[in-house]
Amino acid sequence: MAGSWLGLVQGFGGLRIAGGHLRFAPTLPKAWKGYGFNLRWRGCALRVDVDARGVRYRLDEGGLLVFAHAGSEVVLEPGREVVLPLAVPSPPKAVFPRACQALIFDLDGVLTDTAHTHYRAWKRLADGIGVPFDLQVNERLKGVDRMASLEIILERAPRAYSADEKRALADTKNGYYVQEIAKVGPQDLFDGVRGVLDAARAAGLKLGLASASRNAPALLQKLGIADCFDYIADAGRIVRAKPDPAIFLDVAAALGVPAQLCIGVEDAAAGIEAIHAAGMAAIGIGDARALRHADAVIPRIADFDLRTFVSP
Structure with missing residues (x-):
């Protein structure tokens, strides 16, 4: 039974432990409709369900859990769940084009x-609207455009924002950033x-x-x-x-x-x-x-x- 669990979780679930953190890269075999498993880690109880719609992570017990999904950091609060796309299997390593142009x-x-300039600008915006924001959340913004970054920050907002309000917030953050890069x-x-x-x-x-x-x-x-x-x-x-x-x-x-x-x-x-x-x-x-x-x-x-x- 232990071998079966390891084959499922480490094989198809892609579980690895690196630097003291959990890393997942779940895939779904073509003939399968889905699968799921439970995992206890440092006082946390995590449920993972995988099907064609994506991967659902649910934190049933414990404190704040930080882990990686397909190379991107995820921060999950107790009692919350998040659905993310399936990991795409990595293509074979490319050969560098010797005729590179x-x-x-x-x-x-x-x-x-x-990066820290962006952080200070986002932090200033988040503080102004009463949304918790720290370096952990900031890591999720790496490589993400402005509006998508704003959506991540507003996940913890006490209220919903309209499309016009979001555009205004993005413009405000950009103004803070422009001030920061003046030097x-x-x-x-x-x-x-x-x-x-x-x-x-x-x-x-x-x-x-x-x-x-x-x-x-x-x-x-x-x-x-x-x-x-x-x-x-x-x-x-x-x-x-x-x-x-x-x-x-x-x-x-x-x-x-x-x-x-x-x-x-x-x-x-x-x-x-x-x-x-x-x-x-x-x-x-x-x-x-x-x-x-x-x-x-x-x-x-x-x-x-x-x-x-x-x-x-």
């Missing part, structure tokens, strides 16, 4: 770090960024930016690297956010380069998924465990050696 970068966490300059680039961009340009590669931030063009100007890019995605025009591949496909099309001849560079699991869905090879910047589905992971952009991924 373009590099497509994310911005925040790859070229510079405005940004070239000194805020990560070490090595200029060298990587110059080396790519010297190698004849095209450069694109696929950032979910609508402030990306202004931020690149402040950082002094706007002229390094052949195309910067218009985040306001991209309807579907990462992990949808739309923004990466948009950049590849604008550069005039087939997706299979592009390499995407990201720091978020959702971004890696989007790159693969676009048919590109993916380089992760940051924690190898969080970015385990990337084709290669390097700790920081300064460690990016173009010769490792692109033939001369």
Whole structure:
């Protein structure tokens, strides 16, 4: 019986324990209608049900439980449940295109770090409307666009907000963020960024930016690297956010380069998924465990050696 439970939970449920935290990546065999299991972890009783509609996590006992679902952090309160999409099996590792013609970068966490700047702006907004917001919730916003981030924050709001009110709140947060980045300059680039961009340009590669931030063009100007890019995605025009591949496909099309001849560079699991869905090879910047589905992971952009991924 123990072996059967482990086969179900660790096999199809994708349970792993990493860094003292639970990680799930549930899949559903084609011939199955669904399955479920119970799990006790550090005083918490968690129920997991999987069917074609998605994965339902319900916390029946214990305190606040933080775990990962398909690489994204989930924070579940006692007595609450959340339904998330099934994990998509990872495609076979891509072979880096030796005839690579373009590099497509994310911005925040790859070229510079405005994550805490976003946090302060969201925190200021949340405090103003009486919604609890902390660094744990902020982790869920990584790689997510503005309106989707607002929806996550409003999950704990004491009342519902209309569409017009949500747009106003998003605009208010953006105003706070713009105030925060007023002091940004070239000194805020990560070490090595200029060298990587110059080396790519010297190698004849095209450069694109696929950032979910609508402030990306202004931020690149402040950082002094706007002229390094052949195309910067218009985040306001991209309807579907990462992990949808739309923004990466948009950049590849604008550069005039087939997706299979592009390499995407990201720091978020959702971004890696989007790159693969676009048919590109993916380089992760940051924690190898969080970015385990990337084709290669390097700790920081300064460690990016173009010769490792692109033939001369």
